[in-house]
Amino acid sequence: MSEADSDHELIVAELGREPTPAEAALFENLWSEHCAYRSSRPLLSAFESEGEQVVVGPGDDAAVVALPSYDDTSAGDRDIPEAGSNSDVYITLGIESHNHPSYVDPFDGAATGVGGIVRDTLSMGAYPIALTDSLYFGSFDREHSRYLFEGVVDGISHYGNCIGVPTVGGSVDFHPDYEGNPLVNVACVGLLNEDRLVTAVAQEPGNKLVLVGNATGRDGLGGASFASEDLAEDAETEDRPAVQVGDPYAEKLLIEANEQLIDEGLIESARDLGAAGLGGASSELVAKGGLGAHIELERVHQREPNMTPLEILLAESQERMCYEVEPDNVDRVREIADRFDLGCSVIGDVTDGNYVCTFKEDEQDESERQTVVDVDAEFLGEGAPMNDLPWNEPAEAGTELPEFDLETAFDAVVGSPNTASKRWVYRQYDHEVGVRTSVPPGDDAALIAIREAECGLAIAAGAAPNWTAANPEAGARAVALENATNLAVKGATPLAAVDCLNGGNPEKPDVYGGFKGIVDGLAGMCAELSVPIVGGNVSLYNDSVSGPIPPTPTLAMVGTKASYEAPPLAATADEDATLLLVGDDALEADSFALGGSEYLVQQDGTDRFPTLPENAPARLEALETVANDDSTLATHDVSHGGLAVSLAEMVTETAGLAVSIETDSPAGALFHETPGRALVLTTDPESVRATFDGVAPVASIGATTTDGTLSVTVGEDTLERTAGEISERRSVIEAELE
Incomplete structure (x- = not known):
């Protein structure tokens, strides 16, 4: 029996009758993989989501985390508040995927991904203050990959810039297995306090359900079920109606209207309209409160004539919010919506019964009203049976190392689109709007000012498809350590994270085995680092005629520090500064593993994945301490592309670097990508x-010079490149697209 047939039998047994067409469509969408997590939820219990700082964990539109307070006498002393114990400053964290829509229509697909995660932030009572975008495409030398890349970046920049929310970070990766299915993972940080907190839990029967925002049209119909299927060869034409069309100017008005509604205490609960549209948002809202609703669908303000009840329920038109409002406050909500030129419909009531939707034509008598949905809200939202799928352990990579030539390897790795400068991307984003950004995109982590809490918030986001393709579990552990290291080199202590778990078709045992691996790996390292995973998103069926994507665990992690002032740049260094490499156990033992490295990808080699350090928390704490020391001139993470890329990046910020490394393995020393390492430029080694x-080894590998050149001696090999030559090679994306 197929899953659809089994679901149908279960639904008929629960209802005691055949479902109506509208009910059948609601169940199809809300019980889809995209909404119900049928294949992934059994695995997600591996994540540790609780902590003293966690106010709202997984399950709502976004997570809420309390920011620590710092002792002014010591930048290193901080107090983690107990969740909900005070009205100090909170942040929201959320992350979403818009993968399939971005393949079908890269501009609108990516743009509405931004809009959706921002509305998730609004629904918690928060004001959005920062975005990150982690993007994954097929090989950069493919014309279609570049077309998708340009369209996605254009859509993100257009929407984000128009709504005035800065995009401060993210990542861009290219891998041939994304050719038929790119990934667009968007994270958002919002700001609020305890008094402003709203959740998606309906509060009281008799309250009104009010729809505020854009009018409802026919765009995005069936988007949730579309996101739960493999992409077909003709998806770019056949699935275009399932892609929503965004209006960032309406979203900006909605942001400001939501702010006033929250300021005046008019909202009891809220849910943004995303997957499965009004049907999804309203049923989930009341189900979370153990309640029901009575909705009159014709009351929904519409932009197209003759919409059917099913279309009104499932359309995923953008820039809409569903609010629970006390009856006495409805008129004031309508006034605020009118002031911001937003539509406003009182569509029904919260009840203590079933989730009921009725409909009548405008000209019909009330006696002609039809009941199109009458189901238990909790069964609709939570009744989907979970999938118990078989899985295979991914095969271990063999060892096949390529011939090594220092200059050829250095130029290839430094000039790879994966490790090259992403300046072409982030300079299209307005990262300064809101005047909070201290460290902009392009660094290891962004840093934004939270003046309300007198602290800095560091943000890092991304994954590493080469790592997780080589070894899903170890690669995912490395992704978590890498993001935490990016925070530590900015002097920040990790606070919390959200994840976006992307995989292929889970019905294939090898694909599901890889997906299980990234869940276990991410969960294991985050637990080791005491970083709670407070929320996230799962996107499966990222499979196409070209095959499945690599298992891709995008992580967005935040950390805090006492200061939000930008750390010093390496350009302030003088000739007496010493360059140290910290945390490189492999260099000390002269035993390197190159699995998952860009070096091997460039030369079609294989190797085992590197062994990660066993004392990662202690290493990060030491690195954080060093990064905040007055004698430290610069700190820089070492990971993607290895030491070679980190040196290339650092030399563009200094007068020059002279580096010497004693080793019998030049390729291993320069190009292994074990995370948890950093370069430290200091006057007090x-x-x-x-x-x-x-805690970890420290190797003195060089010093600054005044000649503007990177000189690297590794064993018996020597390489020299000027900062200008390096910058030109690292501009491969700009050179191709401009």
Whole structure:
């Protein structure tokens, strides 16, 4: 029996009758993989989501985390507040995927992904203050990949810039297995306090359900079920109606209207209209409160004539919010909506019964009203049976190392689109709007000012498809450590994270085995680092005629520090500065693993995945301490592309670097990508050694020079490149697209 037939039998047994067409469509969408997580939910219990700082964890539109307060006498002393114990400053964290829509229509698909995650932020009572975008495409040398890349970036920049929310970070990766199915993962950070907090839990029978925002049209119909299927060869034409069309100017009005509604305490609960449209938002809202609703669908303000009840329920038209409002406050909500030129419909009531939707034509008598949906809201939202799928352990990679030539390898890795400058991308984003951004995109992590809490918030986001393709579990552990290291080199302590778990068709045992691996790996390292996973998103069926995507665990992690001032740049260094490499156990033992590295990808080699450090928390704490020390001139993460890329990036910020490394393996020393390492440019190397004593190795590998050249001696090989030559090679994306 197929899953659809089995679901149908279960629904008929629950209802005691055949479902109506509208009910059948609601169940199809809300019981889809995209909404119900039928294949992934059994695995997600691996994540640790609780912590003293966690106010609202997984299950709502976004998570809510309390920011720590810092002792002014010491930048390193901070107090993590108990959740809900005070009205201090909170942030929201949320992440979403808009993968299939971005393949079919890259501009609108990516743009509405931004709009959706921003509305998730609004529904918690927060004001959006920062975005990150993690993007994954097929090989950069493919024309179709570049077409999707340009369209997605254009859509993100247009929407984000118009609504005035800065895009401060993210990542861009190219891998041939994304050719038929790119990924667009968008995260948002919002700001609020305890008094402004709203959830998606309906509060009281008798309250009104009010729809505020754009009018409802026929765009995005069936988007949830579309997102739960493999992409077909003709998806770009056949599935275009399932892609929503966004209006960022309406979203900006909605942001400001929501702010006033929250300020005046008019909202009891809220849900943004995303997957499955009004049917999804309203049924989930009342189900979370153990309640029901009575909705009169013809009351919904519409922009197209003759819409059917099913279309009104399932359309995923953008820029809409569903609010629970006390009856006495409805007129004031309508006034605020009118002031911001937004539509407003009182569509029904919260009840203590079933979730009921009725409909009548405008000219019909009330006696002609039809009941099109009458189901238990909790059964609709939570009744989908989970899938118990078989899985295979991914095969271990073999060892096949390519011939090594220092200059050829260095130029290839530094000039790869994966490790090259992403300046072409982030300079299209307005990262300064809101005047909070201290460290902009392009660094290891962004840093934004939370003046309300007198602290800085560091944000890192991304994954590493080469790593998780080579070894899903170890690669995902490395992704978590890499994001945490990006925060530590900015002097921030990790606070919390959200994930977007992307995989192929889970019905294939090898694909599901890889997906299970990234869940276990991410969960394991985050638990080790004491970083709660407070929310996230799952996107499966990222499969097409070209095959499944690599298992891709995008992580968006935030950390805090006492100061929000930008750390010093390496350009402030003088000639006496010493360059240290901290945390590289492989260099000390002269034993390197290159699995998952860009070096091997460039030369079609294989190798085992590197062993990660066993004391990662202690290493990050030491690195955070060093990054905040006055004698530290610069700190820089070492990971993607290895030491070679980190040196290339650092030399563009300094007068020059002279580097010498003693090793029998030049390729291993320069190009292995084990995370948890960093370059430290310091005027007090002994202080750094003392901080890392007993924690991790510290190697002195070079010094600054005045000639503007990177000179690298590795074993018996020497390479020299000017900063200008390096910058030109790292501009491969700009050179191709401009």
